[in-house]
Amino acid sequence: MADSTMEAPRWCKGCGDFGILSALKNDMAASGIAPEQTVHVSGIGCSGRVPNYINSYGAHTLHGRAIPFATGLILTRPELQVYIESGDGDALSIGGNHLLHGINKNVNCVFVLFNNELYALTKSQTSPTTRQGHPTNTQPDGTWLPPINPLRIVLGFSPSFVANTADWMSDHLAHTLAAAREHQGFSFVHVFQRCPHYDPNAFNHRDRSWPVFLTDEAGIPPDKRYKDAANEAHDPTDYHAAMRLADSAHTHFGLIYKDADKPRYDSILQAAASGSAPESELLAHFRL
Amino acid sequence: MSNISTSGLHSHRFEILMDAGCGAQKAGDILIRALAWHGCRVYSEPVIPAEISPPVRTPPALSGAVIRIASAPIQSIGNATEVILAQHEMNLETRMLDGEYAADVIVLLDAHDSKRHGDAYDRVIRQVDAAGGSVQLFTVVPEAEALIRSLKGAGRNLYYVGILSGVYGIDEDHVVQAIRRVFSRLSAEKLALNLELFHYGRSHAPALGCVLPVCAERLESPILLDGNQAISAGAIDAGFRFLSGYPITPASSILHALAHDLPRCGGMVHQAEDEIAAVGAMLGAYFGGTPSFTVTSGPGFSLKQEFLGYAQMAELPGVVVDVQRAGPSTGMPTKTEQSDLEIAVHGRHGQNAAIVLSVANVSDCFYAPHVARYLAETLRTPITILSDFHVANSFGVVNEMRSCQLDDVADIATDVLERFDLQPLAVAPLIHPNQAAPGHSPDMRRITGLNTDSEGSISYRAETAQQAHATRVAKLDAVRDALAVPTIHGDTAAGVLLCGWGSSRGALYEAVDELAAAGVRIAGMHFHTVFPLPQALTSVLHGYDQVFTVEQAYGDARHPGPFAALLRQETACDVRTLVGQATGRPLTPGTIVDAVKEGAHG
Ligand SMILES: Cc1ncc(C[n+]2csc(CCOP(=O)(O)OP(=O)(O)O)c2C)c(N)n1
Ligand code: SF4
Numbered sequence: 010m011a012d013s014t015m016e017a018p019r020w021c022k023g024c025g026d027f028g029i030l031s032a033l034k035n036d037m038a039a040s041g042i043a044p045e046q047t048v049h050v051s052g053i054g055c056s057g058r059v060p061n062y063i064n065s066y067g068a069h070t071l072h073g074r075a076i077p078f079a080t081g082l083i084l085t086r087p088e089l090q091v092y093i094e095s096g097d098g099d100a101l102s103i104g105g106n107h108l109l110h111g112i113n114k115n116v117n118c119v120f121v122l123f124n125n126e127l128y129a130l131t132k133s134q135t136s137p138t139t140r141q142g143h144p145t146n147t148q149p150d151g152t153w154l155p156p157i158n159p160l161r162i163v164l165g166f167s168p169s170f171v172a173n174t175a176d177w178m179s180d181h182l183a184h185t186l187a188a189a190r191e192h193q194g195f196s197f198v199h200v201f202q203r204c205p206h207y208d209p210n211a212f213n214h215r216d217r218s219w220p221v222f223l224t225d226e227a228g229i230p231p232d233k234r235y236k237d238a239a240n241e242a243h244d245p246t247d248y249h250a251a252m253r254l255a256d257s258a259h260t261h262f263g264l265i266y267k268d269a270d271k272p273r274y275d276s277i278l279q280a281a282a283s284g285s286a287p288e289s290e291l292l293a294h295f296r297l
Numbered sequence: 298m299s300n301i302s303t304s305g306l307h308s309h310r311f312e313i314l315m316d317a318g319c320g321a322q323k324a325g326d327i328l329i330r331a332l333a334w335h336g337c338r339v340y341s342e343p344v345i346p347a348e349i350s351p352p353v354r355t356p357p358a359l360s361g362a363v364i365r366i367a368s369a370p371i372q373s374i375g376n377a378t379e380v381i382l383a384q385h386e387m388n389l390e391t392r393m394l395d396g397e398y399a400a401d402v403i404v405l406l407d408a409h410d411s412k413r414h415g416d417a418y419d420r421v422i423r424q425v426d427a428a429g430g431s432v433q434l435f436t437v438v439p440e441a442e443a444l445i446r447s448l449k450g451a452g453r454n455l456y457y458v459g460i461l462s463g464v465y466g467i468d469e470d471h472v473v474q475a476i477r478r479v480f481s482r483l484s485a486e487k488l489a490l491n492l493e494l495f496h497y498g499r500s501h502a503p504a505l506g507c508v509l510p511v512c513a514e515r516l517e518s519p520i521l522l523d524g525n526q527a528i529s530a531g532a533i534d535a536g537f538r539f540l541s542g543y544p545i546t547p548a549s550s551i552l553h554a555l556a557h558d559l560p561r562c563g564g565m566v567h568q569a570e571d572e573i574a575a576v577g578a579m580l581g582a583y584f585g586g587t588p589s590f591t592v593t594s595g596p597g598f599s600l601k602q603e604f605l606g607y608a609q610m611a612e613l614p615g616v617v618v619d620v621q622r623a624g625p626s627t628g629m630p631t632k633t634e635q636s637d638l639e640i641a642v643h644g645r646h647g648q649n650a651a652i653v654l655s656v657a658n659v660s661d662c663f664y665a666p667h668v669a670r671y672l673a674e675t676l677r678t679p680i681t682i683l684s685d686f687h688v689a690n691s692f693g694v695v696n697e698m699r700s701c702q703l704d705d706v707a708d709i710a711t712d713v714l715e716r717f718d719l720q721p722l723a724v725a726p727l728i729h730p731n732q733a734a735p736g737h738s739p740d741m742r743r744i745t746g747l748n749t750d751s752e753g754s755i756s757y758r759a760e761t762a763q764q765a766h767a768t769r770v771a772k773l774d775a776v777r778d779a780l781a782v783p784t785i786h787g788d789t790a791a792g793v794l795l796c797g798w799g800s801s802r803g804a805l806y807e808a809v810d811e812l813a814a815a816g817v818r819i820a821g822m823h824f825h826t827v828f829p830l831p832q833a834l835t836s837v838l839h840g841y842d843q844v845f846t847v848e849q850a851y852g853d854a855r856h857p858g859p860f861a862a863l864l865r866q867e868t869a870c871d872v873r874t875l876v877g878q879a880t881g882r883p884l885t886p887g888t889i890v891d892a893v894k895e896g897a898h899g
């Protein structure tokens with residue numbers, strides 16, 4: 010099925026979701042994996058619409074529940090390439106429990122967090138990542154609490170892959186998705202995503218000197234277009250250094266943490282499921 | 298001690314009561330096996346404490362087995378206990394509060410604790426006497442008591458097995474065989490000590506009198522299992538290779554059994570982080586083409602509803618086993634009820650009634666997964682199987698079920714469908730023709746919970762929304778049209794009909810038989826498929842002067858129970874609830890008989 014027969018995205022003009030959508034499509038093409046071997050699973054939100062706009066198998070599930078659905082699929086169909094798309098409300102509020110266990114179970118998939126720092130599809134309410142003081146429709150005098158820090162939460166659950174990137178850094182986003190796909194395990198990709206409709210001033214995306222890119226041979230290369238941006242050497246296998254980055258006042262882009270040896274729940278269950286005991290003897294041990 | 302006789306059925310019920318952790322369940326297991334080998338038909342219900350190991354000699358510590366033996370097949374635990382063997386007076390007093398003993402009950406009471414709790418013993422013995430029963434105190438012989446002490450209190454249950462097997466005259470070889478079977482993991486040394494205690498108890502028995510065992514013809518290939526074990530084995534035989542769940546009483550034992558057995562058959566058990574995740578993973582696995590199911594009980598079933606509505610919308614197959622327990626909220630986790638009928642049928646938002654099957658006994662439990670998978674995959678919709686605490690935990694001795702090794706659901710045997718009053722479905726309507734699993738077709742399937750047109754594209758148009766609803770309803774009709782009205786049990790020309798579903802069947806049928814024997818003209822109808830109901834049911838029900846339900850859910854003269862409400866809704870017949878029992882205890886034939894007799898007078 011050609012892309013021309015796909016549904017046209019229904020996002021607002023200038024929405025960061027467009028950039029992430031095209032990066033995902035490019036990554037699929039770059040992977041060489043057949044589209045019918047690829048599944049995009051999403052929750053509900055503006056971000057959750059992605060599977061409807063990509064030429065692959067797709068499941069647009071429930072608000073917050075993409076990870077459980079994907080887990081069942083990955084456990085039983087390990088040969089498929091699975092991407093999960095989830096918003097900040099989806100992943101960190103209603104689906105928070107699933108995110109923690111997804112990270113811990115470390116099943117093989119690329120998890121993309123679309124962090125626009127608010128609930129967009131439901132018309133601007135405070136999300137777990139909304140900045141303190143930012144007015145929303147549920148907290149019109151300004152969001153009361155400071156935002157939670159997704160990196161700290163994720164790192165607290167001993168992840169196997171954590172990277173930061175942004176919808177407007179197409180080159181960096183592409184490299185990040187490729188690294189996440191190549192990593193075998195639950196790859197957590199935190200994408201800063203612009204929502205011009207509800208928060209036109211969010212993120213300093215026009216200032217090319219603002220980002221700090223992490224550099225390492227085993228990491229993700231800095232975005233070529235950001236020549237003025239600072240680079241910082243960082244060993245992605247150093248857990249404590251990763252924690253310091255999470256706590257830093259600056260936003261770092263690149264591979265924050267990677268642990269290639271973390272046990273994978275999917276491969277363990279698949280290895281155990283290798284038996285082929287004769288089904289006809291099922292009731293034998295109930296014989297008197 | 299005599300055997301009660303109801304319309305030619307000879308049956309007898311006894312129970313063994315001990316403190317949790319003392320091995321009453323094991324004793325019950327041994328006795329059931331030995332009785333079955335001996336040739337009795339056996340039905341047994343455990344008395345399970347809700348907590349793990351409550352302090353001894355307290356009411357919550359009560360643990361035991363209620364065993365009913367009969368001369369013909371039975372599917373209910375019967376009415377009243379005729380013989381009780383109790384470890385001490387506290388066990389006895391606690392259990393007697395349930396009021397399920399015969400007026401002339403005989404109690405064999407271990408005197409061990411009477412030295413320290415003499416007053417309490419006297420009080421409870423007086424209670425039994427006053428009720429018309431009798432208590433025989435017995436003292437474990439000193440040699441055996443010394444052995445039990447050396448085993449740090451263990452082994453008393455084997456002494457009791459000795460006593461009861463002697464009282465019932467069960468062939469000693471059968472009991473020894475059963476002990477070896479149940480204690481197959483015990484060291485030779487420990488096993489020998491247990492056998493010694495059994496023999497001491499057995500020698501003690503003649504001093505306590507005897508009961509004639511109730512015998513029937515031995516089954517050809519008897520097997521002994523409970524409802525959850527039968528569902529587990531049935532699920533594998535039905536082709537399920539993925540089970541996801543979150544621990545909850547009384548469904549957990551299915552997870553336990555399959556955590557062991559499914560990997561051996563190339564499948565897996567996924568313990569999810571909660572019930573929402575469990576049903577989500579089940580649907581994800583089914584989306585990938587793997588026959589999958591999830592198991593739960595009330596609180597977890599509530600959590601799963603959003604995903605079950607999604608599955609209907611997205612046309613995903615799925616199977617949920619809800620092992621019902623008592624009451625709203627946490628309720629009574631180790632008590633039985635049939636009170637999830639309404640949520641199973643109508644529990645989701647946006648109008649999507651669901652297909653619901655139920656089970657009455659272990660054989661049903663084995664075949665329900667086959668039928669559920671057949672319906673789920675044929676109609677691309679989730680199916681609920683309602684079991685309950687009583688069926689899940691009751692042991693039955695039945696002839697070994699025929700293995701089907703179901704691969705393609707189209708090959709399901711018609712006699713398996715007929716068990717649920719079904720015939721093969723006529724061509725089923727679908728909203729989306731493309732149902733391919735990933736990897737299998739270039740025609741990529743994309744599912745969503747949003748309303749879609751027949752191409753699977755998101756559509757908010759008026760006619761596609763109306764059409765999608767019509768198609769979902771047409772799936773229910775496909776089942777409705779394939780359903781036969783359940784066979785009448787009892788007097789086919791009677792003017793009064795009693796209706797029941799699920800685990801109430803044994804009690805319902807026995808009650809009808811007993812009433813018939815007493816000259817009361819009455820018919821019984823039991824439903825395996827509870828929603829939808831057969832098309833012809835309306836005219837059948839309207840042919841009766843009076844239609845009642847007997848259910849293990851709350852109902853009274855003014856408030857129809859859930860099943861009566863459903864029958865009213867579906868047939869517009871004035872169905873009332875005769876027995877709407879939400880006590881946590883299973884229905885008994887006697888309760889139904891009494892209610893009918895009272896109704897006739899009142
Ligand atoms: C159970 C449930 N609760 C609430 C909603 C309504 N809802 C839809 S999207 C959404 C929030 C979306 O925010 P986010 O996850 O950040 O995604 P975004 O739209 O910002 O991409 C909510 C609350 C729902 N669909 N389901
Ligand atoms: S509301 Fe915001 S996130 Fe949603 S489509 Fe519009 S710009 Fe994008």
Ligand SMILES: [Mg+2]
Binds near residue numbers: 097127136
């Ligand atoms: Mg958001």
